[in-house]
Amino acid sequence: MTTIMKPGEIEPPVPKAPWLRLPERETLFARRGERCKTLAKGHVLEEYLLFMAKVAEAQQEALNSYGQTALPDAALLHLCRQHGMPPLARQNWQRDASWHGALREIIGMVRDAAKPATKSSLDRLLAEGGPAFEAMADRLLAGDYAGIDLAAAPLVGAALQVYWMHLVTTLGRDAFERSAAPNLCPVCASPPLTSIVHHDGIEKGQRYLHCSLCASEWHMVRIKCTTCQSTKDIAYHGIAGDAGAIKAETCDECQSYLKIMSMEHDPNLEPTVDDLASLPLDILMDKAGFMRSSASFFLIPAEEVVA
Ligand SMILES: [Zn+2]
């Protein structure tokens, strides 16, 4: 006897894409450094991208040798999961001083490649020590860049990224739950750096928001403003003649934009580096009257930093 199956009865269920992707601790910064070197060739920001390659390599080393640090306890993690609160919120989580070691290590590794003025800034910061590190970290994590030393800021941001990435990868994915605020990182409550559309496996074609601090990625449906959640009047703008892998997703409702990077167009995209390298798109969107919703520790004038 033959049993006739209807279509759909024999296929295995389609696996659901994960709602949260944690960064790859062993490779993320090393990959970032490689991408910097690739995109630097002939780029208007060549010197800065080459300096950032050294910073990324130093971040990977600092992460690989990260020492003991305090973690949120089980009760706090449980409470946060219940209420959709990011347990490592950038402005509320009580940092311990372990990240100071990462900052000193990163500065030690990149100082020789810095401009003389940047070297002075970094030397001054190192001489001032812990309280100055903490004061600058508070400002950066609050998104308050006015009047801070822009030459030293990217290095402090780099060390904070290492610290948060150490925390998130030590805790693991099950520690987290979806955030009540879908436009903020469910791990650390940061705004996204960019959207990224993945190109393989069960995540193919799915849009994730990439965290500017801890590099976690959380799922969000496509064609929706990541700032005000509007689904009306969303448009995509690119630069004519380029590969089309990076576009600005604009929202007429709140006049903001966030870049969207398609790994289906370019599987080698790296959010932080490609955000820097696509600076001409930011200039274009600024001229068109849209506000950038994304924050980056690294998007500062290149002449401030490089030797
Ligand atoms: Zn995050």
Ligand SMILES: [Zn+2]
């Ligand atoms: Zn909007």
